[in-house]
Amino acid sequence: MAKVVTSPVYVVGDNIDTDQIIPAQYLTLVPTIPEEYKKLGSYAMVGLPDELYPTRFMVEGSTEAEFKIVIGGKNFGCGSSREHAPIALGAAGVEAVVAESYARIFFRNSVATGELYPYESRERLIDICRTGDIATLDFDNDTLTVGDGTFSLKPMGDVRPVIDAGGIFNYARQNGMIPSKG
Amino acid sequence: MTLTEKILARASGRPRVEPGDNVWVETDILLTHDVCGPGSIGVFKREFGQDARVWDPSKIVIIPDHYIFTADRLSNRNVDILRDFAKEQGLPYFYDVIDDPNGSWTFNAEVGQIKRQYGSRYQGVCHAALPRLGHARPGEVLFGTDSHTCMAGAFGEFATGIGNTDAGFILGTGKLLVKVPETMRFYLEGAMPPGVMAKDVILWVIGDIGFDGATYRAMQWEGPGVGSLNMDDRMTIANMAIEAGGKNGIFPADKATHEYVSERTTRNGTKADYNPVELDKDQKLIFDKVYDLSKLEPTVAMHPNPGNRALAKELEKVKLDRAYIGSCTGGKASDFFAFAKVVKGRHVKIDTYGVPATSDVVQELKETLWETQSVWNVLVEAGVKMTENASCAACLGGPTDTFARLNAPLTCISATNRNFPGRMGSKEAKVYLASPYTVAASALTGHVTDPREFLS
Numbered sequence: 099m100a101k102v103v104t105s106p107v108y109v110v111g112d113n114i115d116t117d118q119i120i121p122a123q124y125l126t127l128v129p130t131i132p133e134e135y136k137k138l139g140s141y142a143m144v145g146l147p148d149e150l151y152p153t154r155f156m157v158e159g160s161t162e163a164e165f166k167i168v169i170g171g172k173n174f175g176c177g178s179s180r181e182h183a184p185i186a187l188g189a190a191g192v193e194a195v196v197a198e199s200y201a202r203i204f205f206r207n208s209v210a211t212g213e214l215y216p217y218e219s220r221e222r223l224i225d226i227c228r229t230g231d232i233a234t235l236d237f238d239n240d241t242l243t244v245g246d247g248t249f250s251l252k253p254m255g256d257v258r259p260v261i262d263a264g265g266i267f268n269y270a271r272q273n274g275m276i277p278s279k280g
Numbered sequence: 281m282t283l284t285e286k287i288l289a290r291a292s293g294r295p296r297v298e299p300g301d302n303v304w305v306e307t308d309i310l311l312t313h314d315v316c317g318p319g320s321i322g323v324f325k326r327e328f329g330q331d332a333r334v335w336d337p338s339k340i341v342i343i344p345d346h347y348i349f350t351a352d353r354l355s356n357r358n359v360d361i362l363r364d365f366a367k368e369q370g371l372p373y374f375y376d377v378i379d380d381p382n383g384s385w386t387f388n389a390e391v392g393q394i395k396r397q398y399g400s401r402y403q404g405v406c407h408a409a410l411p412r413l414g415h416a417r418p419g420e421v422l423f424g425t426d427s428h429t430c431m432a433g434a435f436g437e438f439a440t441g442i443g444n445t446d447a448g449f450i451l452g453t454g455k456l457l458v459k460v461p462e463t464m465r466f467y468l469e470g471a472m473p474p475g476v477m478a479k480d481v482i483l484w485v486i487g488d489i490g491f492d493g494a495t496y497r498a499m500q501w502e503g504p505g506v507g508s509l510n511m512d513d514r515m516t517i518a519n520m521a522i523e524a525g526g527k528n529g530i531f532p533a534d535k536a537t538h539e540y541v542s543e544r545t546t547r548n549g550t551k552a553d554y555n556p557v558e559l560d561k562d563q564k565l566i567f568d569k570v571y572d573l574s575k576l577e578p579t580v581a582m583h584p585n586p587g588n589r590a591l592a593k594e595l596e597k598v599k600l601d602r603a604y605i606g607s608c609t610g611g612k613a614s615d616f617f618a619f620a621k622v623v624k625g626r627h628v629k630i631d632t633y634g635v636p637a638t639s640d641v642v643q644e645l646k647e648t649l650w651e652t653q654s655v656w657n658v659l660v661e662a663g664v665k666m667t668e669n670a671s672c673a674a675c676l677g678g679p680t681d682t683f684a685r686l687n688a689p690l691t692c693i694s695a696t697n698r699n700f701p702g703r704m705g706s707k708e709a710k711v712y713l714a715s716p717y718t719v720a721a722s723a724l725t726g727h728v729t730d731p732r733e734f735l736s
Contacts, residue, residue, distance in 0.1 A: 118702060201495060
């Protein structure tokens with residue numbers, strides 16, 4: 099089955115750290131409790147400074163973002179190890195982040211939870227795209243199309259099937275690495 | 281092989297590993313706390329079943345430390361989730377806030393932030409407490425649900441931060457799939473001159489390589505200069521490996537390490553035997569650089585990231601509203617002694633807050649006398665607002681009633697580890713990271729200040 103997502107993109111800069119993705123005051127919410135998971139989504143990206151990001155990622159009071167694709171620069175997700183960061187984005191409806199590079203723990207947490215696809219771009223897309231541009235992310239061909247431009251993304255390799263499975267537990271079960279749930 | 285490779289080879293049952301290898305390793309210790317513990321427990325129960333048992337109760341260390349002294353209902357509840365789990369699973373190393381194993385934790389806002397509100401088992405910041413409680417041992421593998429878990433690399437072990445899902449997997453299996461990192465070597469020579477602290481060393485290095493300069497890599501510290509650093513110094517340096525994006529920081533174990541570990545494991549009755557790894561002659565390094573400690577000067581990381589380096593003496597024009605000393609990085613007893621040395625007999629000019637990392641730091645500051653006065657009183661008389669409630673406090677902002685949180689767009693100089701926008705509260709606030717000496721000198725003047733003028 100072809101996997102394609104078309105959505106307005108949300109564009110952020112370099113070094114977006116986990117405090118900007120989900121500020122520490124909301125870490126009181128426990129992601130495995132369903133209503134608190136939803137709440138985490140409603141706070142996704144509220145730590146971005148208002149003057150730099152006049153268009154807010156979340157409309158206040160909503161639990162779902164209109165942006166299913168986030169475009170970032172270098173070192174996306176740096177800072178703390180909080181899994182709440184990819185979870186907040188996933189809970190808000192983000193399917194993929196496309197960034198030039200990632201901080202290690204954010205990348206790993208995205209894969210482990212299966213919350214979103216952390217794609218690496220070859221170009222500096224944050225200089226090419228603007229928030230609100232409609233983009234199409236083609237997971238089968240690893241491309242992002244924005245307006246007239248189609249940009250090839252780095253294939254995710256070994257981690258792709260883990261995210262497809264919905265995270266490491268599902269993946270490990272599918273491959274017989276841990277027993278199936280009884 | 282490098283130190284990290286040797287530890288990961290052994291923990292995965294292989295004769296050798298190479299950078300880039302993905303290996304399943306056995307966990308020696310899993311560390312968690314009140315912010316990520318409940319979610320990790322949630323993953324464990326969801327995936328392994330409500331009645332599942334953890335893989336090894338003696339290898340799990342739970343230290344609540346983040347959001348403890350707050351009236352926030354969910355924060356208090358999260359400590360209770362940890363207690364219930366520790367009881368259910370029979371975990372010997374849960375350092376509860378309260379003494380009653382059947383009780384529940386409620387912060388008393390009327391008693392306030394300053395006076396002690398914890399019981400006899402409570403410790404404070406997990407990374408500072410873990411080695412003091414004899415849970416850090418050379419040659420071991422430590423995973424923790426917190427990015428500053430890398431601090432325990434000071435003790436010659438592989439220590440790194442993970443998320444809740446990975447922690448839930450370890451709770452059930454004791455194993456984790458790890459990619460072997462490339463190693464960067466930081467070869468230290470000489471000794472730090474007066475006025476320079478370990479914090480300056482790591483801020484200098486991060487400024488050098490960039491705050492993503494060690495992404496996916498191990499930062500290995502070697503050389504004759506290491507011998508001049510005490511265990512607290514090494515902890516400060518290893519702690520901030522993550523601030524360069526590193527997977528772990530690691531020091532070879534030496535006599536000082538073994539003495540510290542032996543004393544602490546004996547005191548708390550934890551596992552005393554361990555098998556350290558030794559430095560090899562043939563190490564494959566991705567980066568290798570010599571640093572002369574004697575050449576370093578008081579260093580600052582400016583807003584808005586830990587790699588934004590300047591010297592303290594270059595920033596005299598930066599006016600400050602607040603000074604803060606605390607956290608795993610900067611709230612150890614040695615940090616407070618350094619701070620007190622600068623402010624003794626003087627008075628701070630701006631709001632200055634002190635949060636000891638652990639409960640035994642509180643005790644040590646109160647019991648250590650300089651002439652007839654306790655160091656605690658030296659600090660209080662200098663105008664520092666000291667709390668007895670050891671915790672992470674305002675280092676990472678936290679709920680809005682957190683002690684010393686930046687609830688307004690203030691400019692703060694801090695002995696902590698991270699200064700991204702919003703880290704200490706308000707996302708309009710500006711945070712400058714510096715050593716306890718530099719934070720103290722700056723508190724006295726109200727602007728960023730080279731501490732050496734107060735130390736001669």
